[in-house]
Amino acid sequence: MPVTVKDVAKLAGVSAATVSRVINNDPRISLKTREKVIKCIEKLGYQTNDIARSLKISKTHTVGFLCPDIPNDFFMSIAKGVEDELRKYGYSLIICSSNGNIDEELERIKLLCSKCVDGIIIIPSTNKGEHFNFINSMKIPAVLVDRLVEDFTADAVLVDNVNGSYSAIEHIINSGYKRIGFIGGDMRLTTAKERYEGYIRALKDYCIPIEEDIIKFGDFSIESGYNLMGELMALKKCPDYVFISNYFMHIGATKYLVENNNSYPISIASYDDMELSSILGFCKVLIRQPMTEIGSRAVKTLMLRIEDDSTGFPQIIRLKTQLICK
């Protein structure tokens, strides 16, 4: 039923090969034939069948994006960067969710491989990476984003987490604060570890004692931000500043303070500057990650590999964070 090159060829009185050449802008084709063919393409409303083309040329011009969760502003801001950049290359994007677990992660990877994506961009859901080696066996390039994993070597794009934390803490100390609490993520994740490291390093460099009781670890979720802020506020001597390791815990922490009508003078510094961060009332300092750029850099790196350029593999690209003070 749908129009094929053959139909166009017949109408134009040329061969299918010629039509294909016109479509692919092959230079060695006469202007006259080209125009004739184009006219017929329009008349018939011909649309390329990318499936057939892909089978022939072994390229789908499609990239997979695998992340722990879809309705997540942070991941999707990166996805936007990815999609915008991919579009420049004429590529499109299959988005999958691993729902935060390894089994589904592997399952989706296999699916993407079956779909013959030209490359895969992954925001890992854990610190485990062994199952990603399946991608290698399929010879499909992959780029890790936001987090690194164990037992899997690949290009990666992420931010300089240590310095991000460090500069925020430094700024807070220079503003005269000394009791700075910490709400961190799951320490098995590289991001959580690095952000904690920046915090500790800054305190040490400024000779501020590290107080274990105002250092809390959760799992980067709204809920754990809520609970940990509750724990901090329940202390006999609460901190007067709290550093929070990501956006969602920041939301949870704020929620706790709002719901409990907090009147204690507390300020928050938090990783991530999202559109909504500005209405999180206790927040004075933000560490902005360049989300769109993370996405576009991931694509650029991936494209290099897709084009079989293996320069400097594995490239670990660390982008700078930016300190936002309100």
Added chain:
Amino acid sequence: MPVTVKDVAKLAGVSAATVSRVINNDPRISLKTREKVIKCIEKLGYQTNDIARSLKISKTHTVGFLCPDIPNDFFMSIAKGVEDELRKYGYSLIICSSNGNIDEELERIKLLCSKCVDGIIIIPSTNKGEHFNFINSMKIPAVLVDRLVEDFTADAVLVDNVNGSYSAIEHIINSGYKRIGFIGGDMRLTTAKERYEGYIRALKDYCIPIEEDIIKFGDFSIESGYNLMGELMALKKCPDYVFISNYFMHIGATKYLVENNNSYPISIASYDDMELSSILGFCKVLIRQPMTEIGSRAVKTLMLRIEDDSTGFPQIIRLKTQLICK
């Protein structure tokens, strides 16, 4: 380089057809051959090439999702519902952004058609739908979500916007309020129109005079919510309750109140109950849309059409909203 059915067939000492039958669980195949073939598949690490299969069977088991913007919690919550439901059917999802304009919308539709998606789910970026008829010419089923459009007939899944507004306003009136302001969206969009209609109808039913000066229209963005709340608060006699037509304007409005240290006793009722709505401090009433269900219903309807069941076309599915009072 990659393993094909032929390779498996050779190793197993059978024909490619037999391998194909094993893969597709064809019942008329002996247990012995099946086991032998499966063993070879595992030994070689064979993975189906969906591109080749798709070309042959004229189905890609892929659906396109086109929305105005990717990092948008509301759209992505629907996308999550879509992805989860698609997974049950063994389908995957190509996500595209129209960036809110008609030209890109058409361009992405064409791309999806070229990729031979089996169906398309669209959150339209405007009220115009004529360009969507291109999809019909390709015989690809489509389902509209959240909004209806002019000049294009298709199945659609959205909420009962009128009643959503109505019940919220009714609740507010019953709580004793009489001066209820309104912040609406672009009235060319069906959602904006319907939500406004519910507001007006409730006021009329309860014999409350309609005051033009406390009724404002924006464009569903954070910025316009911010500005319009500013306009309302600048009035000589501001309303004591404000109804806001969507999540993003709600954020903007709250932002205005927070930034301007508002002390005037004002309450907000707003469409959409997102994860963050609970920290928007002035909000007392929310109209929850069942986002995940919108997504899954869209998929179910689409699947019907993909399976060539044209029962009751076009189906306009109106889901109920839920009133949340804090």
Added chain:
DNA sequence: TTGAAAGCGCTAACAA
């Protein structure tokens, strides 16, 4: 500059 023909990897008649 163009056409004929082969083939990408798979599935589905048809035959055995």
Added chain:
DNA sequence: TTGTTAGCGCTTTCAA
């Protein structure tokens, strides 16, 4: 129960 064969729609040698 299995194999042979053709062909999905496209691109790309090779030959003209």
